[in-house]
Amino acid sequence: MNFSSWPRLLVVDVEGNGTNPPDLVEVAALPVREGRPDTSTAGAWLTKPRRPVTPFAAGIHGLTNERLEKEPSWEEIADEVHALLGVSWVCAHNAHVDYKVLSAHLPQWQPAGVLDTLRLAKATYSDLPKYSLDALIEHAHPDLSAAPAQRHRATFDAYATAQLLIAMAARYDTWDQLVAAAVPPNLPGAPEPEQDPMLW
Template sequence: MNPATWPTLLVVDVEGNGTNPPDLVEVAALPIRDGQPDKSTAGWWLTRPNRPVTPFATRVHGLTNDDLADRPTWADVSDQVHAFLGTAWICAHNAHTDYRVLRAHLPGWEPTGVLDTLKLAKATFPDLGKYSLDNLIEHVQPDLSQAPGHRHRATFDAFATAQLFLTMACRYDTWDQLTAAAVPPGLPGAPEPEKDPTLW
């Protein structure tokens, strides 16, 4: 399959402040162009949450309240994020989470489709057993030498997810085959169920 024929695709990752529901503190959106992650045109936003970052969240992604004290609020950047994402396809690991959180923070936003590397990995590597991002990185061994930041930061995780997605996508002959394996049921871009020919 020729990646040049793919629709506009952004690999996204979000990090939150640890509350439920979360306030966003970091969003990364990494375009895939001609089969490669394009860091030169990526979108990246750090924001100051309305509620403090919890100690647990800080232990995960490393961002503290002091790190974010001088950053804009989500209200200051939401229009930029909305415009950047547009109607592109998005790809994420365990995409339900990123899609749900972004939809909650971006009223009116709807991607054309949602690809999930977790679902895709289960179809591509059915015998792997564990499908966390760390397990897939260990199994696939993608080149992460150009990944920005570190694990559990949105920029790094989006880059790693992009590399995993590209490796797995090579195993599918057509975009339709890829979306059938990668789009979770009920999310945008999911294949329409076949109509029962006996119904009229």
């Protein structure tokens, strides 16, 4: 894979407050350049949700209402998040979730395309019993020595997802092959289905 041929791409991860639909409490956006995560230009934001964080959600990511009390509201950081994402490609693990939540919070945002490392992993590692982020980390052993925070925080999960994306992408020859394996139907960037030739 020639990583220099990639368009601008950011690996994203979000954490929510546990409600349905969720309010955001954390967003991370990590650019991938030349086959490496670029932490020097990454973005990470904590935000105080409109509704309280549920005990269940706080137990997963550790972001309590007390911790978020003095963080900015989403309205205060939305433009900054949107500016970093721009119209780039994005990647996430189980990307439908992150794309849906970000789209709800950024109605004007339109990424060029959406890669899903869950879908990509099923195509790349076809015999695994599970495809959770933890299962893929255990299988692929990406280098997470420089990952910030800890598992289930947006910055750590984005870094881990980026390393998994890079490892799996190395098994594909071209960007188009990667897109065909990694973009879910009905999400931006999905290849157009081939039309059957006219019979008459």
